Amino acid sequence: MAKMRGEAEVVLLDSEGRKESEKEGVILLIWVDDLLIAANNNGSLSDVKEMLKRKFKMKDLGELKHFLGIDFTQSQGEIKMSQKRHIAKMLERFGMSECKPRSTPCEQKLHFDTEGEVIDSTGYREIVGSLIYIMTCTRPDLSWIVSKLSQHLAEPKQQHWAAAKQLLRYLKGTIDQELHYKKSEESLKLEGYSDADWAADQNDRRSTTGYCFSLTENGPVISWKSRKQPTVALSTCEAEYMALAATTQESMYLVQLLKGVDRNSPHVPVKIYEDNQGAIALSKNPVSRQRSKHVDIKYILYDLHMLRGRYLLHIVLLQIW
Incomplete structure (x- = not known):
């Protein structure tokens, strides 16, 4: 079980x-x-x-067609998941069924400042709560902006309300998007991608962790998250290292789940892709240095599993145009 x-x-x-x-x-x-x-x-x-x-x-x-607000379309060797009906009902509920669609979920380099008058939080919380459910089930593309909006549930301002309304317009324009899972001829192997946005929040300078997992090299994601880090990272290396710890923690859960479902596949080692050389070096050789001795002890969990050979860390090569 x-x-x-x-x-x-x-x-x-x-x-x-x-x-x-x-x-x-x-x-x-x-x-x-x-x-x-x-x-x-x-x-x-x-x-x-x-x-x-x-x-x-x-x-x-x-045959499964609808479950917990998720629509399923099954055919030979493939399953498609979407929330088209659920999104349509949500847009109608918030008076956005006839809104003008947008092609992007938010503005580039979106920043929320601390100024502005506080608005009624009831409607804002209802919208964000609905968006969290959609993001969790079938829409990984909403992870970052929904995480940003959910940080202002206590005292939302007009700028937060405007960003939430733009996200609804984006859903209007992308309502037909779906997750498409196909039967794979190759053996399934868990792969993860880890990243961090260092000091992204200009108000408290905390970084953002992001990761996703799939079971094939070019397959759809099965797990994803974007979340603000609990502490302030003093360098990009530290931010990426904390993101790797969160990615490893999620992969441990996924390996346990996959072993329960498919006991014939080992599911280890897990391949994790990382683009920061400093974080890779620190994870492979977690010695105490002047610039890393302050890193929280909970992130050593990641190092222990690296040393046991359960994870393969790969460098992502980025090409800048």
Whole structure:
């Protein structure tokens, strides 16, 4: 059994309700009173359905098409995920169904200052809360701006409200975007990308951590996050190092989850891409130096897993035009 975020659980059973064998298995995802059932053959799927019907009062809704505000389109060897209907309802709720669409989620080099009159936070919190759910489920392209907007829930100002409205216009123009997962002929290997924006916030000079993961080299992402770092980094190396620690922490969770779902694949070592030479050198040789001895001890977690050979750190080569 492997825990998922929220109230969901992934349970692996065979067709008789016992633990999964190596040859065949059924995955149950449970969210309160809703269940998703996945199997590698129709026979096992039917057997598990009948077993559950004998023990519980339940209704079979057929092939998965809609779940928790997410639309699913299934075909041979591929699954598409989107939230088109959910976004359309949200735009109508906030009076933006007929708004002019935008091609970008926010302005370039967006900066929120501390000036301006505080507005009513109720409507702003409703919009940001809805955006957080969409970003978490199917829209990794919203991660950075939604993270910025969520930092001002207590005392939002007109500039924050304007940025939130622009994001709704962006959703209007990109409502048909979806995550597209295809069956891979190659073995799945977890790959991650880590980055940091040093001293990005001009008000408190804290940096921003960003990472994403996929299971194939050119495949869609399965996990993503953009988050403000809890402490002030004194250098780009330190900011990137803290981002690597967060990326490693997420990869540990994903490896545990993947091992529960697919026990035949090792899923290690995890390949993580990083573009900062200083952070790479510090992670491979975490000795105490004048410029790094102040780094919080919790980030040594990353070094321990590096030394155990569970992660391969790669340098990302950037070409500047």
